[in-house]
Amino acid sequence: MGTEPLLSLSNIKVTFGGVRALKGVSFEVMPGEVHCLAGENGCGKSTLIKVITGVYKPEDGAELRFDGKVIPAMTPTLAQSLGIQVIWQDLALFGEMSVAENIGFQLAVNGKFGLVDKKAIDAAALKALARLGVSLDIHRPLRELPIAQRQIVAIARALVGEARLVFMDEPTASLTQSEADYLIEIVRTLSASGVAVVFVSHRLAEVLEISDRITVLRDGALVGVYPVDGMTQSRVTELMTGRNFDSAVIAADHDAAPVVLSVRNLARTGEFTDISFDLRRGETLGITGLLGAGRTELALTLFGMRQPHGGEILIEGKRMEFGSNRDAIRAGVAYLSEDRLSLGLNQPQSIADNLVMASLDHILSNGLISPTKKANVVSHWISALGVKIGTPDDPIRTLSGGNQQRVAIAKWLAIGPKILILDAPTVGVDVGARAGIFDIVRKLAAEGLSIIIISDEPPEVYFNADRVIHMADGQFHASYDPRTISLTALEAAIYA
Amino acid sequence: MRRLILGHTTEVTLLAVMIFLSIGLSFGTDRFLTVSNAFDVLNVSAVNIIFAVGLLVVLISGGIDISFAVAASVVQYVTVLVITALGGGNWALGFVIAGGVGISLGLVNAFLVHQLRIISIVATISTFNIFFGLLMFFTKGVSIYNLPDWLSNRVVLFEHEMPDGSWVELTLPVVVMVLCCFATWFLMSRTTIGRKLYAFGDNPEGARRFGINIGAMHAIAFGWLGLMAGIAGLMQAHYAQEVVPNALYGRELDVLAATVLGGARLGGGKGSVLGCVLGVLMVSITQNGLNLLGVSPFAFKMIVGAIILVAISLSSARFDKLLPQALKRAPAKGKQP
Numbered sequence: 001m002g003t004e005p006l007l008s009l010s011n012i013k014v015t016f017g018g019v020r021a022l023k024g025v026s027f028e029v030m031p032g033e034v035h036c037l038a039g040e041n042g043c044g045k046s047t048l049i050k051v052i053t054g055v056y057k058p059e060d061g062a063e064l065r066f067d068g069k070v071i072p073a074m075t076p077t078l079a080q081s082l083g084i085q086v087i088w089q090d091l092a093l094f095g096e097m098s099v100a101e102n103i104g105f106q107l108a109v110n111g112k113f114g115l116v117d118k119k120a121i122d123a124a125a126l127k128a129l130a131r132l133g134v135s136l137d138i139h140r141p142l143r144e145l146p147i148a149q150r151q152i153v154a155i156a157r158a159l160v161g162e163a164r165l166v167f168m169d170e171p172t173a174s175l176t177q178s179e180a181d182y183l184i185e186i187v188r189t190l191s192a193s194g195v196a197v198v199f200v201s202h203r204l205a206e207v208l209e210i211s212d213r214i215t216v217l218r219d220g221a222l223v224g225v226y227p228v229d230g231m232t233q234s235r236v237t238e239l240m241t242g243r244n245f246d247s248a249v250i251a252a253d254h255d256a257a258p259v260v261l262s263v264r265n266l267a268r269t270g271e272f273t274d275i276s277f278d279l280r281r282g283e284t285l286g287i288t289g290l291l292g293a294g295r296t297e298l299a300l301t302l303f304g305m306r307q308p309h310g311g312e313i314l315i316e317g318k319r320m321e322f323g324s325n326r327d328a329i330r331a332g333v334a335y336l337s338e339d340r341l342s343l344g345l346n347q348p349q350s351i352a353d354n355l356v357m358a359s360l361d362h363i364l365s366n367g368l369i370s371p372t373k374k375a376n377v378v379s380h381w382i383s384a385l386g387v388k389i390g391t392p393d394d395p396i397r398t399l400s401g402g403n404q405q406r407v408a409i410a411k412w413l414a415i416g417p418k419i420l421i422l423d424a425p426t427v428g429v430d431v432g433a434r435a436g437i438f439d440i441v442r443k444l445a446a447e448g449l450s451i452i453i454i455s456d457e458p459p460e461v462y463f464n465a466d467r468v469i470h471m472a473d474g475q476f477h478a479s480y481d482p483r484t485i486s487l488t489a490l491e492a493a494i495y496a
Numbered sequence: 497m498r499r500l501i502l503g504h505t506t507e508v509t510l511l512a513v514m515i516f517l518s519i520g521l522s523f524g525t526d527r528f529l530t531v532s533n534a535f536d537v538l539n540v541s542a543v544n545i546i547f548a549v550g551l552l553v554v555l556i557s558g559g560i561d562i563s564f565a566v567a568a569s570v571v572q573y574v575t576v577l578v579i580t581a582l583g584g585g586n587w588a589l590g591f592v593i594a595g596g597v598g599i600s601l602g603l604v605n606a607f608l609v610h611q612l613r614i615i616s617i618v619a620t621i622s623t624f625n626i627f628f629g630l631l632m633f634f635t636k637g638v639s640i641y642n643l644p645d646w647l648s649n650r651v652v653l654f655e656h657e658m659p660d661g662s663w664v665e666l667t668l669p670v671v672v673m674v675l676c677c678f679a680t681w682f683l684m685s686r687t688t689i690g691r692k693l694y695a696f697g698d699n700p701e702g703a704r705r706f707g708i709n710i711g712a713m714h715a716i717a718f719g720w721l722g723l724m725a726g727i728a729g730l731m732q733a734h735y736a737q738e739v740v741p742n743a744l745y746g747r748e749l750d751v752l753a754a755t756v757l758g759g760a761r762l763g764g765g766k767g768s769v770l771g772c773v774l775g776v777l778m779v780s781i782t783q784n785g786l787n788l789l790g791v792s793p794f795a796f797k798m799i800v801g802a803i804i805l806v807a808i809s810l811s812s813a814r815f816d817k818l819l820p821q822a823l824k825r826a827p828a829k830g831k832q833p
Contacts, residue, residue, distance in 0.1 A: 109691055
């Protein structure tokens with residue numbers, strides 16, 4: 001690592017329509033370091049990246065230096081020629097083109113005399129991949145590659161542009177653990193070859209593993225720059241949110257309460273086998289395990305969207321045979337899907353319409369939707385769950401991830417369920433808003449709702465459930481009581 | 497070699513189906529497998545292939561165009577009227593006027609799609625009606641039979657009498673078609689513009705982030721199709737030796753089907769000139785074969801439709817994707833409690 005910073009910014013101010021997005025932020029990246037930019041959604045991370053890449057102009061008084069030289073006016077073209085590259089979250093790759101055409105795209109569109117030099121593109125692609133220590137068939141169409149390898153292609157594409165500073169926006173969001181580990185190795189290789197990497201990620205464990213330093217932003221202002229040594233996840237969370245989330249185990253006994261859901265030897269060929277458990281009134285059950293353990297498949301079966309091949313489901317002692325999820329909803333089962341953005345909510349529709357989507361039967365008057373009943377249901381749940389909205393008629397996509405998730409929960413609460421299944425309820429939700437969602441879950445449980453939380457992240461179920469079941473290879477591997485096991489021991493058991 | 501086949505599954509499948517069809521037809525009729533019949537098929541297909549490679553460029557860029565065939569009719573009419581007014585004209589002038597008018601009509605579509613943000617299918621259905629409506633209104637449906645000699649006289653660039661007494665002829669439309677195919681292939685696979693068009697059709701947002709000029713992409717794609725439609729219109733007038741206002745009406749769907757048959761994807765980003773040519777030839781061979789077999793012309797459309805369906809199911813690999821899913825689903829249904 002050199003002693004002079006590769007990039008340094010100071011006094012960066014950006015205002016959008018009267019709102020200060022950045023309030024005099026400074027930022028520094030050393031050559032070859034891996035630097036993490038942390039903060040909640042809306043804290044100004046993306047705005048800062050866009051200032052550095054010349055998309056936004058900062059207000060007067062700002063100073064931007066690259067390689068020691070003052071850059072009076074950054075533009076996207078200048079940023080690229082300086083070797084500043086951004087790998088966007090959606091990668092911006094071309095599926096029908098080959099790996100080589102993707103990596104060498106910049107060469108292809110800037111060819112001499114308007115012509116494409118295929119040999120030069122292939123050579124550049126091979127060179128960039130060799131630098132990352134990866135070998136890929138460069139003539140394969142990109143669409144055939146798994147998502148982790150597409151990431152590699154996007155990184156290699158940045159290298160063709162003689163990258164010296166690479167921004168990676170949530171690069172691991174859609175990767176499995178082993179794919180993310182692989183990517184982290186690639187980032188290390190990159191940094192060892194002298195390229196500085198700025199990493200933006202929600203996965204704090206990963207951030208602490210990979211970064212040299214962390215810059216934390218909150219509400220458009222700089223909180224501070226910290227070396228990673230000695231940092232903990234809870235300390236980073238506290239810096240990002242400005243609040244202290246004391247995590248305490250809430251597990252309690254519910255043995256006296258009546259059994260609401262009883263599952264006996266439930267099985268589906270190729271997905272899960274021999275699943276048995278009881279869920280009591282007011283009890284919260286956490287199910288965790290690695291991706292592909294059969295968690296979501298089990299949830300969809302309990303919700304009637306898939307039919308079991310063996311075993312039985314009893315609700316309040318009655319044997320259920322769900323032909324479809326309509327039957328399950330009628331029996332009082334609600335399921336909040338894993339993919340809220342595409343499956344759980346209808347993004348262009350209004351908040352109100354989304355909220356009553358599952359409970360239309362409850363707001364009828366003479367067979368037609370009653371506007372009064374609808375408005376009552378909507379205002380009741382919006383205030384009960386503390387959803388922050390403008391008006392109920394705004395499209396739901398205008399809400400933040402945390403608030404969208406609250407509406408999605410309200411949608412199911414409006415049917416008056418007995419059992420609520422939450423599948424990965426905090427994906428794409430900020431740390432601060434996560435705590436809000438679990439507060440709601442606890443309140444609902446206290447009111448007598450039985451809840452199943454399914455999550456990738458062991459701490460989420462450890463701190464929010466009465467009982468944690470570890471699922472692996474389609475089976476219930478073990479059941480833990482958070483009061484008698486430490487989080488570290490639970491994580492060790494899951495990742496073993 | 498293996499990569500060549502895997503990378504071009506659509507083209508290879510089409511070729512296989514065509515060979516299979518040709519073998520069948522050569523047993524069914526005496527005339528099918530003769531050199532002169534092969535040239536007949538080429539002469540008949542030339543106009544549609546010119547249309548198809550033009551449409552290919554728009555499809556690759558992520559758009560669609562319904563209006564190009566009636567635009568070609570407009571081009572025919574305007575070109576003949578202008579050259580008559582100019583005192584006769586010649587081939588060079590004919591190509592310049594037809595190409596120019598064709599490009600202008602294509603740019604109308606590009607303007608609607610880019611500036612007014614109308615999705616291309618709606619924009620071109622509108623211009624389809626407007627172009628055809630204007631044409632019928634101003635011509636009152638009257639055809640032009642009196643073309644200048646240079647346009648109506650057949651131009652045979654090569655002819656040869658076969659030992660069996662049949663004639664092999666290579667006509668102007670075929671040569672023009674070959675040039676159009678070459679030009680389109682060069683544009684799409686050898687120039688930076690071609691790369692940008694593929695990229696834009698594949699992932700518009702990704703292309704935008706690279707600073708690709710979206711307006712220029714629309715203008716080039718629709719302009720190129722306009723140029724091809726203009727040339728095709730001129731060739732069709734030359735081939736038919738007359739200009740009939742509704743002669744090309746409905747041709748757009750035949751060409752679209754043949755182009756998609758050739759592997760162009762309606763969503764954009766995918767397609768090849770070779771596939772396009774094979775797609776059109778496939779349909780022509782089928783029609784030619786049915787003709788020689790003495791099948792009623794009334795049954796043609798039905799059979800051609802069926803052949804297109806079969807060929808598309810085979811080449812889009814959907815066929816083998818359907819199979820395991822169906823197998824997976826079947827036991828699940830069987831074991832329901």
